[in-house]
Amino acid sequence: MLNIEKLSHRYQQKVALDQITFHAEQGIIGLLGRNGAGKSTLLRILATLQQPSEGEIFYHNQASIENPKALRQATAYLPQDMVYPAKLSARDYIHYLLRLRGNSPKAGDEWLEKLGLGSVAHKPLGSYSGGMRQRMGLAYILACETPIILLDEPTQGLDPWERVRFHEYLAAATHDRLVLFSTHIVSDIEAIAHRILIIDQGKLVFDGHPQTLTTTSAEPSWQIEANLPIYGQGYTITNVRREIAGSVRMRGVGLPIPRGATRVATTLEDQYLRLTDQERIV
Numbered sequence: 001m002l003n004i005e006k007l008s009h010r011y012q013q014k015v016a017l018d019q020i021t022f023h024a025e026q027g028i029i030g031l032l033g034r035n036g037a038g039k040s041t042l043l044r045i046l047a048t049l050q051q052p053s054e055g056e057i058f059y060h061n062q063a064s065i066e067n068p069k070a071l072r073q074a075t076a077y078l079p080q081d082m083v084y085p086a087k088l089s090a091r092d093y094i095h096y097l098l099r100l101r102g103n104s105p106k107a108g109d110e111w112l113e114k115l116g117l118g119s120v121a122h123k124p125l126g127s128y129s130g131g132m133r134q135r136m137g138l139a140y141i142l143a144c145e146t147p148i149i150l151l152d153e154p155t156q157g158l159d160p161w162e163r164v165r166f167h168e169y170l171a172a173a174t175h176d177r178l179v180l181f182s183t184h185i186v187s188d189i190e191a192i193a194h195r196i197l198i199i200d201q202g203k204l205v206f207d208g209h210p211q212t213l214t215t216t217s218a219e220p221s222w223q224i225e226a227n228l229p230i231y232g233q234g235y236t237i238t239n240v241r242r243e244i245a246g247s248v249r250m251r252g253v254g255l256p257i258p259r260g261a262t263r264v265a266t267t268l269e270d271q272y273l274r275l276t277d278q279e280r281i282v
């Protein structure tokens with residue numbers, strides 16, 4: 001459905017995207033990366049809101065940078081900084097947004113209902129919690145009935161309950177579409193993504209099934225009780241925990257396994273942090 005070829009973007013001297021290439025069909029793809037990695041830039045370009053400095057996007061084999069109409073119509077995009085007017089009700093706002101796109105407002109009512117907001121749809125958005133607002137945003141995106149959905153950090157600021165609920169609704173409602181969502185929260189990926197794209201400093205550094213990252217990694221995870229930090233030795237420290245007894249337990253990734261450390265099963269979080277560790281001294 002979508003072919004992204006050598007997409008690059010610069011803001012003045014800053015390289016935000018560097019030769020990103022991938023192909024995507026239906027399914028949920030998580031775009032994982034640190035702050036400033038280039039995720040929002042990539043999503044805005046795919047949403048046809050901004051043109052890349054170089055590269056091309058093919059939607060059903062049609063070049064879409066110069067002629068974005070078909071891709072734009074096929075795409076619903078939820079920005080990171082979506083505006084939720086405090087005085088409007090969810091129903092009125094969703095109707096307004098759908099009419100702007102030329103869609104039927106009826107689908108908005110249906111999705112508000114399906115996402116558990118039917119009984120509060122008449123209430124002003126100012127009275128909604130963060131989780132309810134994000135669900136309203138998702139209801140709007142689903143009501144657009146597009147084959148492609150782009151969500152920029154949709155779980156940011158949600159508490160763990162709201163996040164789980166958001167995952168459930170997203171996974172249940174989008175099985176026949178392509179969903180690309182950005183996040184820097186690894187558990188979002190573990191919950192719903194069939195594939196992850198890891199972006200670091202504008203480059204695509206991993207593209208595959210989340211499990212592949214943990215099963216094919218050459219570098220082991222380990223933990224060690226140590227009061228002295230072992231930073232700056234080619235290791236990535238992925239967790240530090242103070243035990244009740246007062247000692248400090250560190251979890252890390254890298255070879256050689258430090259003396260006194262115990263090898264432990266690696267996690268997606270370990271391997272993601274290792275791949276995007278910009279302070280690591282190699």
Ligand SMILES: Nc1ncnc2c1ncn2[C@@H]1O[C@H](COP(=O)(O)OP(=O)(O)OP(=O)(O)O)[C@@H](O)[C@H]1O
Nearest residue numbers: 011014015016033034035036037038039040041042
């Ligand atoms: N309008 C802009 N002008 C100049 N630089 C920009 C602009 N937008 C983004 N950048 C820079 O481009 C890089 C990529 O930014 P982008 O917002 O795409 O990253 P991100 O992965 O979405 O980050 P975050 O998780 O913080 O939203 C960053 O270094 C950012 O500072």
